Amino acid sequence: MARRSGGGERPPGMADVARLAGVSAQTVSRALSGHPNVQQATRAKVLAAVEQLGYRRNNAARMLSSGRSRTLGVVTLATTFYSRAALTAGIENAARDAGYAVSTATTTSLDTSAIEAALSRLAEQGVDGVILSVPLIHSSERIEQLTRSVPTITIDGSRTDATEVVAVDQTLAARVATRHLLDLGHSTVWHVAGPGEWLEAASRRDGWRTTLEEAGRPVPPPLEGDWSPASGHRGGLVLGRIPDATAVFVASDEMAFGVIRALHELGRRVPEDVSVVGVDDIELAAYCTPPLTTVAQPFAQTGALAVTRLLAHLAEPGTPSEPASVEPELVIRASTGPV
Numbered sequence: 001m002a003r004r005s006g007g008g009e010r011p012p013g014m015a016d017v018a019r020l021a022g023v024s025a026q027t028v029s030r031a032l033s034g035h036p037n038v039q040q041a042t043r044a045k046v047l048a049a050v051e052q053l054g055y056r057r058n059n060a061a062r063m064l065s066s067g068r069s070r071t072l073g074v075v076t077l078a079t080t081f082y083s084r085a086a087l088t089a090g091i092e093n094a095a096r097d098a099g100y101a102v103s104t105a106t107t108t109s110l111d112t113s114a115i116e117a118a119l120s121r122l123a124e125q126g127v128d129g130v131i132l133s134v135p136l137i138h139s140s141e142r143i144e145q146l147t148r149s150v151p152t153i154t155i156d157g158s159r160t161d162a163t164e165v166v167a168v169d170q171t172l173a174a175r176v177a178t179r180h181l182l183d184l185g186h187s188t189v190w191h192v193a194g195p196g197e198w199l200e201a202a203s204r205r206d207g208w209r210t211t212l213e214e215a216g217r218p219v220p221p222p223l224e225g226d227w228s229p230a231s232g233h234r235g236g237l238v239l240g241r242i243p244d245a246t247a248v249f250v251a252s253d254e255m256a257f258g259v260i261r262a263l264h265e266l267g268r269r270v271p272e273d274v275s276v277v278g279v280d281d282i283e284l285a286a287y288c289t290p291p292l293t294t295v296a297q298p299f300a301q302t303g304a305l306a307v308t309r310l311l312a313h314l315a316e317p318g319t320p321s322e323p324a325s326v327e328p329e330l331v332i333r334a335s336t337g338p339v
Contacts, residue, residue: 012053020049029070037099071101072310073122073130073150075115078106081227081254082282083299084133087155090303091131098311103127110197112140119146129310131155131303132163135199151317153310155302156199164313166306166324170200173295173328174207177249177277180293180330182215184275185339186247191222192235192259194251198227204251204279225251229258236262239274246274246339253278253285253294260288260335271337281331290334302326 018025023042031038031046038046049055072095076088092102103125105118115134120142122130129151136143136154144161146152152163181189191208194201205222212219223238225231232255239245240263250256256278260270268274270290278285281296305324313319 012055014055016053017046017049017055020053021045068128068314069126070099071103071125071127072307073125073127074102074104074133075118075122075130076104076106076133077110078108081252082284083252083280083297086282086299087133087303090300091133091307092303093300094304094307098307100128100307100311107134110134110136112138112143116140116142116146119143119150123150129153129314131306131310135197151310151313153306153313155306164309164324166302166309166326168297168302168326168328170203170328171207171210173279173297174204174249175211176328176330177279177295178208178211180332181247181249181275181277181336182211182217184247184336186275187244187339188212188217188220188247190220190239190242190245190248192225192232192239192248192250192255193222194255195224195226201251208249220245225255227252227255229254229261231255232258233262235259237266239263240266240268247336248274248276250276250278253280253282253292256292256294256335257284257288260290260292270335275336277336279328285331286333288335293333293336294331295328296331297328298326 014025014028018028021028023046027038027042028046031043074088074091076084088104095102103122105121107114107118115136119130123146127150132152132154133156135156147163154163154165155167178189189208189212191205193205196202209219223235225235232250236259239248239259248259250259256276260276263270263274270276276292278292278294279297281294285292285294305326309324
């Protein structure tokens with residue numbers, strides 16, 4: 001502990017860390033915030049001094065003259081799904097390029113209490129702003145309070161009274177996929193949907209249904225999935241036994257892989273017997289058998305746009321802005337064809 005001028009001890013401060021590490025306080029600030037211009041050897045000396053002194057790194061924000069921590073918070077779901085990982089990578093890359101570190105708070109559920117806890121953890125760390133990368137179907141007084149006190153951008157289309165939105169137009173993604181299959185001559189399109197508590201899944205389901213209704217086509221009952229390949233496989237085993245099912249729009253690539261596997265097991269050819277379209281365009285989509293037609297979501301672009309909008313809000317607080325929508329793009333491969 002450092003000595004107070006009037007006797008006694010005080011918690012170690014940034015100046016103490018700088019003195020022990022043999023660097024300036026500004027260098028300590030940059031090292032702790034992940035600034036890209038700090039050499040690895042210098043950062044290592046700073047971290048060693050932090051460890052030796054027991055300096056609380058989250059004090060940095062309060063001690064900087066700017067009052068900023070140079071850290072952005074991200075709330076995301078604890079999952080192995082590619083889309084979440086790709087989106088988070090896009091955020092981290094854009095933040096690093098802007099000289100910011102990223103602190104991630106994961107939640108294992110979409111309950112408001114779990115999201116409240118994640119937002120609270122980031123607020124306590126003193127992050128400058130938050131990117132809420134989970135679908136927020138129901139808000140709460142605590143969430144509204146937290147997003148008013150810490151500038152917040154949401155990615156999955158949800159919003160609170162105080163947040164800004166950056167989102168891919170999921171309804172358009174579903175309409176593009178469904179229209180592609182109808183244009184190939186299919187009389188209708190079946191759907192393997194994502195979980196109902198996800199706004200993305202609900203929007204894709206709405207876009208699929210609306211497109212069929214506008215075309216005067218029958219709307220088959222959607223099959224429920226949970227984003228996993230296993231749930232897609234279960235849906236594919238059902239579809240493969242319906243002779244009139246010649247086209248299916250699947251709410252994610254990973255579920256689409258399961259659908260195609262099930263169709264192969266039942267002796268149904270893709271696309272000769274059943275055409276399949278997914279959503280996301282993950283890297284494996286081009287390498288499944290057959291290569292998957294899908295609606296690409298620009299994860300890196302979405303993450304970078306969220307960081308840009310958040311930093312703009314930090315620079316000019318209170319400036320109103322419209323929700324930013326990123327358009328999806330149809331990538332046609334070999335899993336779709338004429339009836």
